[in-house]
Amino acid sequence: MSTEPEPAAEETADAVDPGPGAPGTADGSGAPAQDGSQTAAAQTGADAAGTGAAGADVAGVGETDTDGTDTDASGGDGAAGQASEAEAELAAQRVERERIERRKAERQGPIAAGGKLSGTAADLLAAVRAVESGEKPAAPVFGGPEPTRRPAPEPARQSRPAASAEPAAAPAGPAPEAVRAVREVLAEGGAPEALAPQTAALLGEGAQDALRADPWQLLRVAGVRPEQADGFARALLGAECGPDDARRGRAVTVWLLEQAALAGHTALELPRLTETLARRGVPDPDAAVQSTLAEGEALAFQDALDEPGTRPEPTSAGRDADGEGTDEEGADGAERPVRVLVGLERYALAEESLADGLARLVNSAPKQDGSAADWERAAGSARGSAAELIRAAAAHGLVLHTGGEASLAEPAALLRTAHALGLRAWAAAHGPLGRDRFAAFLDAPGEPSEPSELSEPSELSKPSEPSEPYEADSVEPGFTAAAAVTLAGLLSGAEGPGRDADGALDLDLLVVLDAPQLDVESAALLAESLPDGARLVLAGDPAVLWSAGPGRVFADLLAARVCPQIASRRPDPGPLGELVSGIGVGELGQVEAPGKEVVIVPVRDPGEAVHRTVQLVADSVPRAIGVPAEETQVITPGHGGAAGTRALNAALKERLNPGPGRFGGFDPGDRVAYSPVPGRTLPGLVTRADAEGLHLACAGGTVVVPRDRVERSVRHGWALTAHQAVGGRWPAVVVVLPGDAAQALSRPWVYTAFGRADRHLSVVHGAEQALPRAVAEVPAKPRTTRLPVLLAPQVPTDA
Secondary structure, three states: OOOOOOOOHHHHHHHHOOOOOOOOEOOOOOOOOOOOOOOOOOOOHHHHHOOEOOEOOOOOOOOOOOOOOOOOOOOOOOOOOOOOHHHHHHHHHHHHHHHHHHHHHHOOOOOOOOOOOOOOHHHHHHHHHHHHHOOOOHHHHOOOOOOOOOOOOOOOOOOOOOOOOOOOOOOOOOOHHHHHHHHHHHHHOOOOHHHHHHHHHHHOOOHHHHHHHOHHHHHHOOOOOHHHHHHHHHHHHHHHOOOOOHHHHHHHHHHHHHHHHHOOOOOEEHHHHHHHHHHOOOOOHHHHHHHHHHOOOOEEEEEEOOOOOOOOOOOOOOEOOOOOEOOOEOOOOOEOOEEEEEEOHHHHHHHHHHHHHHHHHHHOOOOOOOOHHHHHHHHHOEOHHHHHHHHHHHHOOEEEEEOOHHHHHHHHHHHHHHHHOOOOEEEEEOOHHHHHHHHHHHHOOOOOOOOOOOOOOOOOEOOOOOOOOOOHHHOOOOHHHHHEEEHHHHHHOOOOOOEOOOOOEOOOEEEEOOHHHOOHHHHHHHHHHOOOOOEEEEEEOOOOOOOOOOOOHHHHHHHHOOOOEEEOOOOOOHHHHHHHHHHHOOOOOOOOOOOOOEEEEEOOOHHHHHHHHHHHHHHHHHHHOOOOHHHEEEEOOOOOOOOOHHHHHHHHHHHHOOOOOOEOOEOOOOEEEEEEEOOEEEEEEEEEEEOOEEEEEEOOEEEEEOHHHHHHHEEEOOEEOHHHHOOOOEEEEEEEEOHHHHHHOOHHHHHHHHOOEEEEEEEEEOOOOHHHHHHHHOOOOOOEOOHHHHHHHHOOOOO
8 A cells, every 4th residue: 555655765674674584683484573663754844843753654664554653752641730651651661771771880881792892983894894805704803702691590680769659740841942942943944943842852952053063963853854854954054064974974874773773673784774874875884884883872783693593692792891892703612703783772772671681580480479289280270272371380480472362361361370379460461452352351250162272172271179279260350450451551550560669560470462562672671670580471473563663572582482482272263263364374265254254345446445445334344244333443554545544534534423623633523543652552532622632532541632742643543554453353344455555565464454353354455466465475574683692691591
C-alpha cells in the first residue's frame, strides 16, 4: 500500500539493512521480524512541528507499516493536577537511566562486554580499515589481554533508588522568551516557525545561539530531514556552508543512527554507515564518523564473528583496565574476525544493562517459595507443555514460553499454581486489550480440555487428589483483577504490586505476555526492576511483528538458548487457527469455513476497497455474523494512500459517526487510537471536548489529551495498522489489501493482521498473487543487535 513519499527512504534503508546472513541479525529463520517501524516524516510547517519521536505519517527506512510511534513521547493523558501515565513511565525510565550512569561511573571504565573503543577516533578508523583490507589481523590491531568475566552464581545487586509513590511532575516546557528567540532564528533560516517549541526544548538554554553556531542541530528535531537542515544552514551561514562541514557530517551520522533505531537496529555496521553517509553527500564519511565518536555522540564496538550456527563467543568490545584495546583470539589462540559497529549511547547502555539483568536471572537460583515436592505435585496435576512450564519456572529464574492465542492457558495455569503456593505472582501484557484477554483465562475455572495436543490427549489440568496440598482452583475471586496488568502500568507504578524499599518490583514471579513487543529499553528497565530470586517468564508468539522500538529481545533470547524454552503444543482452534498456523510456516492455504469464519472479498482498486470495507463493517458483518461495528476492527498496511488508515477512517466516520469534527477533526462518539508514548496504542472513544482538551474513554478510565497534543497523539481508530493492532484481538477483523500493497506485505505482517480475528475474518483482497508470495517468500527484514554477544560471556556455556 502506498504511503506519502519519503525522498530518501532508499538510502536510509541501505543504512539499516545489514544484508542477508549478516551475523547478529535476524532473518527469516527463527522468530520472524516485524515489517517495519516508523521513521521521521519528511514534513514541513505545522505537520513537522506535530511529529513525534518516530515521525508522523510516513513509514520510513524502506518500510510501510506504522506502529503507533508517531506521537509525542510526552503526550498527555490529562487529569487535572496529576501527571499522566506517560509522564510517570518516562520518569521511571529516567530513574533507570540515572542508575545505569551511576553503575557505569562506579566501574571506573566502560562495560566489559562493550563500550567506546580506546584511543582516538582516527586510530579506530585506521585500525578498522587495516582489518577490513587484510593488512593487519584483528588481534594485533586491537591488541591487549582479554579481560576476565566472572559469571557469579549469585551475583550481588546494587541498591536501586526507591520509586516515588507520588506521580512525577510534568516536565516544564521551554520559557516563552526562549521559544520566541528560537522562532526568530528559524524564520531567518526559512524553517517553519512551528518547530520553535520542540527545538527550544531539545537544545535547552541558549538554543538560539546553538542553532546559529551549528544550524544542523535542527536535524535533531523529529520530522526534519537532512535536505531541510541543509537549506536552513545555507540560509544562515551563506558561503560558509558546504557539504564537507564537520558539523554536517556529525549531524547526518547521528540522524542515520536514529533512523536505524526507528527501524529496529541497536547499532549499525561501520561499512554500511560510511557507505550511506557517502550517498547522503558527505564527502569524507570516515572523518564524519571519526568526529562523531570523538565528540561522544556515538559509541563504537567490535564483536567477534562466529561460524553460523555456533554459540557466540565472548567479545572484547570494551577496554581493559588500562584503557587498551583487547584482542580477538579464540580458545585455540587463532585470530578471529571481528565486525565493527557504531550505535547511539542510549541503546548501547540499555542493551548492556539488559544483558546484565538477564544474566543475573539466569545465574541466580530462584527464591524457594514452596517445596520442590509442592511444585512437582502442581506440575503433576497439569499435562503436556503446561506441566513443563510449571517445572521450568520452579527451577529457573528465566524461562521462555512460545505459542499462539490458545497457549495463554498455560501461563494462566502457572500463575494459578504460583498463587496457590503463596507466591506474589503477576502477569503483564503489552496493552489493555491483552491484559483483559489474559484476565479471562485466569477467570476460567480450570483449563479447557485439549484433545488435540500432540503429546497429551487429555486436559492440561485436572483436579488434584484430595490428599494433595496444591489446588489450583483455590484462588480467591479477587486474584484475576490483581494479577493482570499492563507492562507500562507495572513499570510506572500505576498498576501492579508497586516497589519495595530497594526500588525493585514487589513480586516473586512475573509473566510477561506479548514478549516479542519488548524493545531493549523497556526490557532493560524491566530486568533491572526485578528483585533477586524472582522468576521471569517471557511468553509470546515468535511469528508476530517485532517491537516498535529497537531490538529483538525475545528472538535474541530464543536464538541464544541461555534458558529453558517451552513450546506450547496447544493449537489455535477452528478455521481461523488453521489459517493463521499455516501462514506461520509460510503456507497460505484454503480452509473450510462453514460458519463464514473466513471470507475473501475481491476488489479491483483502492476506491472499491474503501467502499467494500465500509459496507462490511457497517452492514454485512453485523447482519451475517452478528458482530456489531464497534467490535469490528479494520487493519491496513499503512496510514497514507488511497486505502490507508486516513482514507478508511474518514469513510468509516462519515458512515458510522458523522459530524463536523469541531475539535481537531474529532466528535463525541468517534473511535480513536491514542498513543501516550511512541510504540504503544490504546483504543478509546471520544466522550467530549472542552477547554482542557479531548476527553477519551480509554483503557477502562478517562483520559484528557490537551489541545496541543491531540494532533500528534490521537488518530481515528476504526482502522489501524498491524503494528498498532498487535497485542489485541477483536470478534471480527477486516484486513484491507489494496493492489498497491505488495511492497508492504511480509509473512509476519500477514500473520499478525489475520491473527487479530477471534470469530470472523474478512479480507478485502486486491493484492492478487502478492499475498501468497509474501507469505511464502518474504520474511521480515533483519535487525542488527548485540544482545546474544553480550550474554555469551555471562552465562554458562551449557545453559
